[in-house]
Amino acid sequence: MANNKLLTFSSSPHIKNPRTTRQIMMHVCIALLPISIMAVVYFGLPALFIILVSLISAVLAEYIYLLITGKTTKEILAQFDCSSCVTGILIALTLGPKTPLYIPVLASAFAIVVVKMLFGGTGNNLVNPAITGRVFAFMSFTSILANAFVAPSINSLVGGNTFSATTGATTLTGIFTDGNLPTLSNLDLLLGTGLAGCIGETCKVALLIGALYLAIVGIINIGYPILCVVVTGLMTVCLNGFNFEYFLPSILSGGLILGAFFMATDYTTSPNTTLGNIIYFALLGLLTAVLRQATGIETFSFILLLMNITVPLLDKFILPKPFGYKKSKQGGAKK
Amino acid sequence: MISKVKKGKFYPYGIHVKDNKQLCREKPIELMPAPEIVKISLSQHIGAPAIPVVNVNDCVVIGQLIGKANGAVSANVYSSVCGVVTAIEDISNDLGQKQTYIVIKNNFTDTQKTFDDQVDLSSSQSIIERIKLAGIVGLGGAGFPTAVKLSPKSPLDTLIINGAECEPYLNCDFRLMIEKTQEIYNGIGLVAKALNLSNVIIGIEENKPEAIKAFEKYDDLQVVALKKQYPMGSEKHLIYCTTGRKVPTGKMPFDVGVCVQNIKTMIACYEAVELNLPLTHIVMTVSGRGIVEPKNLKVAIGTPFEDIVNFCGGLKDKTAKLVAGGPMMGKALIGLNQFARKTDSGILALLNEEISFSQPTNCINCATCAKNCPMRLMPMYIESFTLAGDYLNAEKYGAMDCISCGSCAYNCPAKRPLVQSINMAKLKIREMKNNGK
Numbered sequence: 173m174a175n176n177k178l179l180t181f182s183s184s185p186h187i188k189n190p191r192t193t194r195q196i197m198m199h200v201c202i203a204l205l206p207i208s209i210m211a212v213v214y215f216g217l218p219a220l221f222i223i224l225v226s227l228i229s230a231v232l233a234e235y236i237y238l239l240i241t242g243k244t245t246k247e248i249l250a251q252f253d254c255s256s257c258v259t260g261i262l263i264a265l266t267l268g269p270k271t272p273l274y275i276p277v278l279a280s281a282f283a284i285v286v287v288k289m290l291f292g293g294t295g296n297n298l299v300n301p302a303i304t305g306r307v308f309a310f311m312s313f314t315s316i317l318a319n320a321f322v323a324p325s326i327n328s329l330v331g332g333n334t335f336s337a338t339t340g341a342t343t344l345t346g347i348f349t350d351g352n353l354p355t356l357s358n359l360d361l362l363l364g365t366g367l368a369g370c371i372g373e374t375c376k377v378a379l380l381i382g383a384l385y386l387a388i389v390g391i392i393n394i395g396y397p398i399l400c401v402v403v404t405g406l407m408t409v410c411l412n413g414f415n416f417e418y419f420l421p422s423i424l425s426g427g428l429i430l431g432a433f434f435m436a437t438d439y440t441t442s443p444n445t446t447l448g449n450i451i452y453f454a455l456l457g458l459l460t461a462v463l464r465q466a467t468g469i470e471t472f473s474f475i476l477l478l479m480n481i482t483v484p485l486l487d488k489f490i491l492p493k494p495f496g497y498k499k500s501k502q503g504g505a506k507k
Numbered sequence: 508m509i510s511k512v513k514k515g516k517f518y519p520y521g522i523h524v525k526d527n528k529q530l531c532r533e534k535p536i537e538l539m540p541a542p543e544i545v546k547i548s549l550s551q552h553i554g555a556p557a558i559p560v561v562n563v564n565d566c567v568v569i570g571q572l573i574g575k576a577n578g579a580v581s582a583n584v585y586s587s588v589c590g591v592v593t594a595i596e597d598i599s600n601d602l603g604q605k606q607t608y609i610v611i612k613n614n615f616t617d618t619q620k621t622f623d624d625q626v627d628l629s630s631s632q633s634i635i636e637r638i639k640l641a642g643i644v645g646l647g648g649a650g651f652p653t654a655v656k657l658s659p660k661s662p663l664d665t666l667i668i669n670g671a672e673c674e675p676y677l678n679c680d681f682r683l684m685i686e687k688t689q690e691i692y693n694g695i696g697l698v699a700k701a702l703n704l705s706n707v708i709i710g711i712e713e714n715k716p717e718a719i720k721a722f723e724k725y726d727d728l729q730v731v732a733l734k735k736q737y738p739m740g741s742e743k744h745l746i747y748c749t750t751g752r753k754v755p756t757g758k759m760p761f762d763v764g765v766c767v768q769n770i771k772t773m774i775a776c777y778e779a780v781e782l783n784l785p786l787t788h789i790v791m792t793v794s795g796r797g798i799v800e801p802k803n804l805k806v807a808i809g810t811p812f813e814d815i816v817n818f819c820g821g822l823k824d825k826t827a828k829l830v831a832g833g834p835m836m837g838k839a840l841i842g843l844n845q846f847a848r849k850t851d852s853g854i855l856a857l858l859n860e861e862i863s864f865s866q867p868t869n870c871i872n873c874a875t876c877a878k879n880c881p882m883r884l885m886p887m888y889i890e891s892f893t894l895a896g897d898y899l900n901a902e903k904y905g906a907m908d909c910i911s912c913g914s915c916a917y918n919c920p921a922k923r924p925l926v927q928s929i930n931m932a933k934l935k936i937r938e939m940k941n942n943g944k
Binding site: 179180181182183184185186187188189190191192193195196251253292293294295296439440444445491492493494495496497498 | 855
């Protein structure tokens with residue numbers, strides 16, 4: 173045999189689709205570029221620093237953890253999938269522009285080490301690391317985060333509430349408890365002009381462009397987050413006397429679009445079946461609308477955390493039937 | 508019945524693979540000259556191995572019986588060259604499984620032995636007897652004795668011919684369909700007579716328009732143009748896309764009144780029944796970018812792989828993997844020291860850029876495998892239970908329903924060896940059942 177090289181001997185299939193986990197995560201990072209750029213455009217250098225610090229902390233946290241557990245740098249680089257980059261960027265996008273830089277460091281480190289690595293690394297986390305990192309920051313530094321929103325608007329509530337830049341009065345609370353619609357037009361809410369809020373939650377157009385990119389390269393199924401967003405809007409409409417004027421503002425305010433399109437669609441923490449996903453995203457939308465109404469703050473992160481915990485249950489009981497499955501007449505259904 | 512080409516049913520699960528068939532799609536089948544030595548296995552089929560009926564130093568001719576079927580589910584084995592039996596030895600395959608081989612040294616003469624009597628073409632029983640005598644097994648790769656398949660317990664109403672050839676790189680069925688159309692049609696007629704049915708369908712994938720056109724002219728054969736999708740050639744999915752019937756889990760095609768046969772088996776049946784020839788040669792594709800000159804060949808059973816590959820110009824230096832069969836379900840080889848069997852349909856030499864050999868990483872629960880599985884199983888659960896040793900749960904999530912097509916592992920971004928784990932689960936579950944658990 174005229175061949176001096178060694179042959180590979182492994183199980184079938186011998187040809188595979190070249191897409192890897194790392195490539196998928198890189199696509200997500202690319203999809204987060206538009207919103208990161210808009211964040212810097214609206215809020216300037218502070219936003220850039222927050223994003224970079226958060227990104228670097230997440231990657232370093234994973235690197236240091238793996239070093240401590242005994243892996244060599246070469247091994248770590250070989251198996252580096254960019255999932256920590258995604259976590260870092262997402263955590264940064266949920267913070268206000270005046271957030272002191274130690275908060276993204278702590279939040280990223282917590283998200284990577286406690287939520288992901290301690291449970292077994294990529295793919296083994298029970299809850300979404302980015303959302304849990306955000307909730308950790310919120311719980312630990314509530315007042316600091318509350319004051320991190322930039323002038324000209326004053327924002328006394330945490331969690332991506334949006335304010336009119338000029339009047340500073342209408343809040344997310346305003347929509348739900350006082351029954352007042354925001355004074356910003358829907359277009360302003362969409363583009364994020366004049367909006368004060370978390371750096372990644374203002375320009376919805378950039379978020380939607382990123383989400384569309386992910387749908388086109390086949391990474392997310394865009395139907396599910398759209399379902400979530402529409403259900404939120406409809407539920408808000410129902411809770412406010414069936415007034416359709418509430419539909420668009422409720423969707424375009426707060427962290428709903430960032431959360432639904434980028435965080436809820438995370439592979440590891442979403443269900444594995446079509447029916448499971450429909451239930452998951454619908455409940456996400458429903459509960460977000462209800463709790464927003466009840467508490468007056470942006471509750472998406474808490475509801476997402478709650479739904480993440482229900483995913484093992486959804487995956488255990490919702491399974492597709494095999495091709496040609498017939499319930500056997502003796503009563504013992506063959507699985 | 509007006510034979511209009513029907514479109515196959517749409518089945519949304521399965522994958523799309525680059526088929527790389529253009530490497531030798533247009534090359535007609537060449538007859539490879541017989542080699543110096545052939546080693547013919549006595550167990551090229553499902554069932555008990557054949558018993559040798561020749562001894563060392565016996566002279567044999569082409570078409571002489573050298574191995575007799577042992578029992579009901581077994582098959583005869585015939586010599587493919589003229590020469591002297593030099594040895595009867597045990598050889599291991601690349602997985603370490605031993606089989607008995609009869610080694611014959613070719614004396615390059617041409618004497619051909621054929622069957623003596625003419626088959627009564629109006630009697631199903633005689634047709635089946637001749638097919639059994641000729642040692643014909645499922646030449647699509649399974650190797651199940653055809654005579655047994657043609658004698659089912661309950662009567663059937665449909666015969667489906669598998670012309671899908673969904674595996675990448677392989678072209679042998681396609682070339683046979685356009686070069687030997689009439690012989691295939693005659694074989695189909697014989698098998699339909701043997702089964703006493705008149706509803707015959709041939710399923711051909713859309714990427715073979717010449718083959719579809721070749722079979723359109725027959726009035727009593729329904730041509731179904733199948734969507735190009737892997738694994739359209741899988742029995743259960745072929746039946747569903749041509750007739751709409753679903754084979755229940757754990758059951759066989761005859762339970763829905765259908766018999767599925769491969770193109771090559773039809774030609775072998777025709778040659779055995781009407782030309783009185785036993786099964787001595789097979790058609791295979793030698794392809795892949797690691798072969799200097801990919802070809803479609805007709806080779807004598809027992810020809811060494813090395814001779815076959817040398818006949819195609821040899822291997823290129825950068826060959827990274829050798830595969831017997833198609834790249835999705837074939838078995839990897841550690842060298843070219845195997846010998847052509849009845850069920851071989853391809854030898855592939857693949858280069859680095861064609862194969863995937865990354866180390867597996869963590870499962871990210873993306874459910875791509877579940878979305879692609881044509882049997883609608885959840886491969887990631889079966890794999891995680893198998894790796895934990897929990898075979899009962901692996902069975903609960905469908906390990907025994909798996910057809911090992913490889914669709915799950917093809918698209919897995921973590922490059923996990925799903926088929927390997929599921930095959931192991933099947934092995935262990937069968938073992939447990941045999942031990943009476």
